[in-house]
Amino acid sequence: MNKPDVDFNHAEIEAKWQKVWQDEGTYEPELSKSKNPYYNLMMFPYPSAEGLHVGNMYAFCGSDIYGRYKRMLGRDVFEPIGLDGFGIHSENYAMKINEHPVKVAERTQDNFYNQLKIIGNGFAWRQKLETYDPDYYKWTQWIFVQLFKAGLAYRKSAPVNWCPSCQTVLADEQVIKEQVSSINKQEEKFSCERCGTEVVKRDLTQWYFKITHYAQSLLDGLEKIDWSEKVKLAQLNWLGKSEGAKIMFPLDIEKDSSVVVFTTRADTLMGTSYLALAADHPLVITILNKAKGQLREDIQEFLDYSHKIFERGEPAGEKEGIYTGFNARHPINGDEIPIYIANYVLTGYGTGAVMGVPAHDERDFEFANKYQIRIKQVIIPDEHHDFSQSAYTGFGRLINSGAFDNLSSLEAKEKILAELVIKGLGSVDVNWHLRDWIISRQRYWGAPIPMIFCQRCAKEGMSWFTHKDADSAKNSKWDSAGWYPVEESNLPVVLPYIENFRPTGTGVSPLAQDANFVNVKCPACGAEAKRETDVSDTFLDSAWYFLRYPSLGTKKKAWDSSITAKWLPVDMYIGGAEHSVLHLLYSRFITKVFKDLKLINFDEPFVKFRAHGLLIKDGAKMSKSRGNVVNPDDYVAKFGADTLRAYLMFCGRYSEGGDFRDEGILGMQRFLKRVWKIVVESCKQSDQSSTAKKIEIDRNSSYMMHKTIKKVTVDIENLSYNTAIAAIMEWMNFLEASSKEKGVTITEIEVLLKLLAPFAPHMTED
RNA sequence: GCAGACGUGGCGGAAUUGGUAUACGCGUACGGUUCAGAACCGUAUCCCGCAAGGGUUGGAGGUUCGAGUCCUCUCGUCUGCACCA
Numbered sequence: 001m002n003k004p005d006v007d008f009n010h011a012e013i014e015a016k017w018q019k020v021w022q023d024e025g026t027y028e029p030e031l032s033k034s035k036n037p038y039y040n041l042m043m044f045p046y047p048s049a050e051g052l053h054v055g056n057m058y059a060f061c062g063s064d065i066y067g068r069y070k071r072m073l074g075r076d077v078f079e080p081i082g083l084d085g086f087g088i089h090s091e092n093y094a095m096k097i098n099e100h101p102v103k104v105a106e107r108t109q110d111n112f113y114n115q116l117k118i119i120g121n122g123f124a125w126r127q128k129l130e131t132y133d134p135d136y137y138k139w140t141q142w143i144f145v146q147l148f149k150a151g152l153a154y155r156k157s158a159p160v161n162w163c164p165s166c167q168t169v170l171a172d173e174q175v176i177k178e179q180v181s182s183i184n185k186q187e188e189k190f191s192c193e194r195c196g197t198e199v200v201k202r203d204l205t206q207w208y209f210k211i212t213h214y215a216q217s218l219l220d221g222l223e224k225i226d227w228s229e230k231v232k233l234a235q236l237n238w239l240g241k242s243e244g245a246k247i248m249f250p251l252d253i254e255k256d257s258s259v260v261v262f263t264t265r266a267d268t269l270m271g272t273s274y275l276a277l278a279a280d281h282p283l284v285i286t287i288l289n290k291a292k293g294q295l296r297e298d299i300q301e302f303l304d305y306s307h308k309i310f311e312r313g314e315p316a317g318e319k320e321g322i323y324t325g326f327n328a329r330h331p332i333n334g335d336e337i338p339i340y341i342a343n344y345v346l347t348g349y350g351t352g353a354v355m356g357v358p359a360h361d362e363r364d365f366e367f368a369n370k371y372q373i374r375i376k377q378v379i380i381p382d383e384h385h386d387f388s389q390s391a392y393t394g395f396g397r398l399i400n401s402g403a404f405d406n407l408s409s410l411e412a413k414e415k416i417l418a419e420l421v422i423k424g425l426g427s428v429d430v431n432w433h434l435r436d437w438i439i440s441r442q443r444y445w446g447a448p449i450p451m452i453f454c455q456r457c458a459k460e461g462m463s464w465f466t467h468k469d470a471d472s473a474k475n476s477k478w479d480s481a482g483w484y485p486v487e488e489s490n491l492p493v494v495l496p497y498i499e500n501f502r503p504t505g506t507g508v509s510p511l512a513q514d515a516n517f518v519n520v521k522c523p524a525c526g527a528e529a530k531r532e533t534d535v536s537d538t539f540l541d542s543a544w545y546f547l548r549y550p551s552l553g554t555k556k557k558a559w560d561s562s563i564t565a566k567w568l569p570v571d572m573y574i575g576g577a578e579h580s581v582l583h584l585l586y587s588r589f590i591t592k593v594f595k596d597l598k599l600i601n602f603d604e605p606f607v608k609f610r611a612h613g614l615l616i617k618d619g620a621k622m623s624k625s626r627g628n629v630v631n632p633d634d635y636v637a638k639f640g641a642d643t644l645r646a647y648l649m650f651c652g653r654y655s656e657g658g659d660f661r662d663e664g665i666l667g668m669q670r671f672l673k674r675v676w677k678i679v680v681e682s683c684k685q686s687d688q689s690s691t692a693k694k695i696e697i698d699r700n701s702s703y704m705m706h707k708t709i710k711k712v713t714v715d716i717e718n719l720s721y722n723t724a725i726a727a728i729m730e731w732m733n734f735l736e737a738s739s740k741e742k743g744v745t746i747t748e749i750e751v752l753l754k755l756l757a758p759f760a761p762h763m764t765e766d
Numbered sequence: 767g768c769a770g771a772c773g774u775g776g777c778g779g780a781a782u783u784g785g786u787a788u789a790c791g792c793g794u795a796c797g798g799u800u801c802a803g804a805a806c807c808g809u810a811u812c813c814c815g816c817a818a819g820g821g822u823u824g825g826a827g828g829u830u831c832g833a834g835u836c837c838u839c840u841c842g843u844c845u846g847c848a849c850c851a
Contacts, residue, residue, distance in 0.1 A: 234846065242850065263851060344849045354851045363849055433850060652779060659778055667791050726790035
């Protein structure tokens with residue numbers, strides 16, 4: 001009986017309200033006039049399939065619930081959406097299904113947006129952007145030009161990951177590290193994400209962004225932003241600030257020659273019993289030239305061997321090295337210190353040379369044992385320590401250190417360094433783990449790097465910098481001869497349609513095939529010149545998109561300054577923890593550059609950031625190979641967006657992720673139906689009793705109601721959506737019980753619906 | 767190896783500052799409604815025990831009037847980073 005009253009037709013209700021929201025622009029704040037702006041942003045999706053999976057929906061709904069909550073508190077919430085459609089993932093997908101990436105984007109774009117629509121998020125649909133849209137990447141290229149002009153973009157040759165099977169460069173994150181165990185040893189294997197082939201290293205000349213210039217600023221900024229601690233810690237580690245000293249060891253090889261090492265343990269200097277150089281340390285060439293006979297052959301053999309290992313991309317393994325036959329002198333006591341070339345010394349970190357202190361460094365200990373190098377103890381451990389078994393790496397009082405005996409490690413660091421400084425053999429130094437950002441990709445599906453190389457200017461040593469006499473030229477030490485940015489009025493450099501877009505395997509981008517694209521006149525001298533054919537890293541596209549959203553109506557600039565002043569920085573940013581370092585660090589870097597270039601007036605892009613967890617299915621990660629990927633569309637059709645949204649948020653704490661189970665979603669639908677029913681019934685009751693007795697809200701109920709409001713509010717603010725929903729359920733159970741006893745008031749029903757509204761926006765609105 | 771997170775019923779998961787462990791939901795059992803089923807409604811549901819009572823937050827200790835929560839050790843799972851000198 002009365003079934004139509006009790007059952008709600010989710011499909012009808014959802015379609016109805018989505019149309020109203022769209023037609024009335026309910027979620028389109030007035031960008032230039034808003035008095036109370038709140039920028040609620042979620043990481044835009046990176047399409048690499050036909051559509052979104054339920055994990056994406058989980059992320060987006062969580063962000064939308066927060067936005068709807070802020071809107072209910074009276075803020076003008078701006079919640080834009082777009083597609084991070086450029087990049088290797090999308091391109092790989094296109095290759096896999098054997099379709100051109102341009103076509104794939106055209107074909108799938110609507111589906112992505114449609115999926116995002118039917119889930120019922122309060123998106124500002126008029127402000128969407130796609131990174132492959134020339135109107136967007138025009139400004140991505142403009143940003144490249146700004147960095148170039150500021151001396152923050154440069155070219156350098158460096159080893160990159162190369163997959164011999166796919167014949168392409170791979171980004172670090174596309175290289176999978178596996179532990180391979182056999183009976184007597186454990187090894188690490190680096191393989192291609194797509195084909196499983198072992199990755200090798202290859203030298204290529206690349207464009208870099210000087211992010212290291214901002215290392216200290218990126219570190220300092222962490223203190224003033226409200227981000228998940230986990231993510232801040234990840235960035236802290238990635239920046240990897242290490243304070244120590246550079247120490248110079250004089251050499252006898254040539255006049256005035258020396259080896260400079262970096263150390264954080266200057267207190268152990270007197271325990272140095274050898275020096276170790278990386279295989280491609282500059283001094284190695286000198287050594288090779290000076291060495292004679294068998295020794296020379298042995299060194300050459302070792303270098304060849306190291307190079308081969310390096311090319312095969314095998315970083316780990318046993319420590320190996322070779323004595324060069326040359327010695328350095330100890331900077332304090334003048335002792336002879338043998339120089340080795342060792343495989344465990346990293347080229348890119350510090351000076352590419354280390355002082356070997358076997359008694360107080362694990363790695364040096366291992367190496368010294370293998371090559372029978374002296375192990376000299378200079379620190380007294382707190383407790384008994386067997387120096388024949390391992391190194392003591394802690395601090396303590398010094399011994400065997402001449403004038404420095406009895407000093408604590410801390411005092412010794414200072415005193416030793418002070419003496420070195422006087423002798424001109426040492427200085428305070430800071431090292432960072434952070435490396436400069438490689439921007440170049442020898443790929444097709446990205447924004448072409450807007451640079452032109454002129455052979456003629458190069459010969460004459462001319463470049464953009466020499467013409468402009470720019471200050472920035474002094475900062476940039478690289479050989480910029482011949483390089484010019486594309487005139488800003490000529491942007492965008494449109495990505496040409498190239499039928500054979502696949503990577504060439506030669507380390508050159510597919511764009512090089514297109515003569516019309518490549519050949520261009522030099523902007524300075526007018527001679528025949530060539531365009532850069534590499535495209536930029538996708539992370540550049542996503543490093544600034546938050547600035548573009550509110551300014552999409554602005555055609556002549558990347559962003560409008562008054563709108564930007566009103567809406568930015570982003571108030572709340574939500575996204576996956578997997579972007580803890582890369583995307584979030586790059587965005588911070590780009591923001592700081594813009595601040596320094598006086599293009600914006602803030603230096604952190606995201607005031608508040610929260611990472612959401614991972615949604616799994618039946619206790620296991622969703623993956624195509626496992627066949628447990630959940631398609632959200634089916635669930636929206638069957639249960640409705642409201643049910644799916646609420647269920648996703650009920651699976652577990654948002655920051656921790658959750659477990660999606662088919663049985664569970666029925667319970668959520670049951671709950672929403674009960675809400676529907678009690679609302680319908682209480683409305684009827686209220687109609688009938690309007691002239692008769694009026695139901696009053698009692699003390700007990702009032703207490704319960706306010707307790708619930710408080711809990712739901714606090715929980716949503718903390719993104720504890722699961723417990724917020726539980727509290728709403730309890731309130732619902734309470735109302736059902738009192739409805740049987742005496743009926744419920746409209747106020748109580750209203751509170752129920754309002755609390756539920758962010759989770760189930762369609763039915764509560766209806 | 768280093769760093770971080772986590773470990774609670776049959777299951778997903780709750781538990782402000784240390785203060786009634788297992789909220790909320792799933793599942794299950796029994797009952798109601800129904801010609802029957804689905805749906806819905808009601809009751810029960812951490813474990814042992816007929817009961818009184820006792821036990822329980824991976825394991826072992828400790829601090830405390832009181833510990834899921836704090837400390838030490840240990841086992842296990844997951845996630846970053848990895849020869850960073």
